[in-house]
Amino acid sequence: MSEKLIEIVAEKFPDAVLDSHSRLGNDTVLLDRDALADVVGFLRDDETTKMNLLRDLTAVDYLHRAPRFEVVYVLYSLEFKHQLLVRVPLEEDDVNLPSISHLYGCAAWLEREVYDMYGMIFDDHPDLRRVLMYEEFDGYPLRKDYHIQHSQPRTELLARERDSVEEFNTYVKHEPAAGSRDQ
Amino acid sequence: MGLEQDLPEVLTTRLEDAVNWARKHSLFQYPFVTACCGMEYMATASARYDMARFGAEIPRFSPRQADLLWVVGTVNHKLAPYLKRIYEQIAEPKWVIAFGVCASTGGFYDNYATVQGIDKIIPVDVYIPGCPPRPEQVLDGLMKLQEKIEDEPWDKYAYEQKVRERENTGLEEEPIYKKMS
Numbered sequence A: 001m002s003e004k005l006i007e008i009v010a011e012k013f014p015d016a017v018l019d020s021h022s023r024l025g026n027d028t029v030l031l032d033r034d035a036l037a038d039v040v041g042f043l044r045d046d047e048t049t050k051m052n053l054l055r056d057l058t059a060v061d062y063l064h065r066a067p068r069f070e071v072v073y074v075l076y077s078l079e080f081k082h083q084l085l086v087r088v089p090l091e092e093d094d095v096n097l098p099s100i101s102h103l104y105g106c107a108a109w110l111e112r113e114v115y116d117m118y119g120m121i122f123d124d125h126p127d128l129r130r131v132l133m134y135e136e137f138d139g140y141p142l143r144k145d146y147h148i149q150h151s152q153p154r155t156e157l158l159a160r161e162r163d164s165v166e167e168f169n170t171y172v173k174h175e176p177a178a179g180s181r182d183q
Numbered sequence B: 001m002g003l004e005q006d007l008p009e010v011l012t013t014r015l016e017d018a019v020n021w022a023r024k025h026s027l028f029q030y031p032f033v034t035a036c037c038g039m040e041y042m043a044t045a046s047a048r049y050d051m052a053r054f055g056a057e058i059p060r061f062s063p064r065q066a067d068l069l070w071v072v073g074t075v076n077h078k079l080a081p082y083l084k085r086i087y088e089q090i091a092e093p094k095w096v097i098a099f100g101v102c103a104s105t106g107g108f109y110d111n112y113a114t115v116q117g118i119d120k121i122i123p124v125d126v127y128i129p130g131c132p133p134r135p136e137q138v139l140d141g142l143m144k145l146q147e148k149i150e151d152e153p154w155d156k157y158a159y160e161q162k163v164r165e166r167e168n169t170g171l172e173e174e175p176i177y178k179k180m181s
Helices: A003-012 A033-045 A106-118 A165-171 B015-024 B037-045 B080-089 B100-105 B135-150 B159-169
Strands: A017-021 A028-031 A053-061 A069-076 A083-090 A096-098 A121-123 B029-033 B068-072 B095-099 B126-128
Touching (some): A003 A033, A033 A069, A033 A083, B100 B126
Antiparallel strands (some): A053 A069
16 A cells, blocks of 8 residues: 555655665655655645654764665655655755654754754754753764763753742743644 | 550650751651653551551652752753752752662763762762662662661751861862763
8 A cells, every 4th residue: 555655755846765675664755854854744635645743853873874864754644554664865964854843843853863863953943052962062972973871970050050940031032832732 | 555654754865866866756858850760759658558657758849948958860061050959949958868769870871961879979878779770779778878868977967066176187188070061
């Protein structure tokens, strides 16, 4: 059934699809990053695909390989029960790619996590900050060239974390996240 | 049941022993629970194992009302300053128990995120090993702490005593948890 998805994408965006396969039952398309938002938006809205759930958004670091990183989007349709993996290869020295947080609200959080752990820069993200690690943390811990035992201890809070609740509130942005109900 | 008849009319003891006896049997706890060890802490605190038998009755969820800090579970570097701050907020006398291997040594988490033992941040009195420790182990640790409290000089926490110590040792050596920062 869902190998059809690859065909649909390849037919609609012939220039954007770099490669595709169905290894281990995972239907996968490799996309050019410039077409990412268009393709994902199409997959979400089209009547034949209806990929209305972003199951996961993560990244893979293939150290010593030519496009070093791949950002992986797992799209799922609750209606048709089909799934498609969209992978975007990225070069080591150019890790920018478009954000899809305007299409899926949860993507804003997941993109922040990928930024935190792998250092991908999602353009036009509403609030791209670290989400799990602390702000002073230097480097990206899930990259393969980050040494596994290298830690960056801290025992003091940043002044703005410490001083007062008022100051802390000025530091936390109270704008509603993209896709949240408060908008 | 007739016991009080056997007691002498006057009990004599040293002030130090009396103070320490009172202290060791009224430990007000602050549980700093971050991970799965918390389940064992709850098991120990509740009816079957009943930590209240040892005078460690009520968990206080404000450090200002506690004098025993249980660090239960993994502490990561992001959390470390908060733990240190909670320790500093507890009024003296205060004691710290590292509950489980994660709090004691970092456990099997030897990576970018985890503090390799809370003694890198705050001083620890008793380490309880185990992943997680059984309630018997926890109670053993608590009894070890009680033994330790028993032998403490009762005025250890008095201001005068601290001044005296500082004068005797000359310059105070920087403790390891302060060197880190």
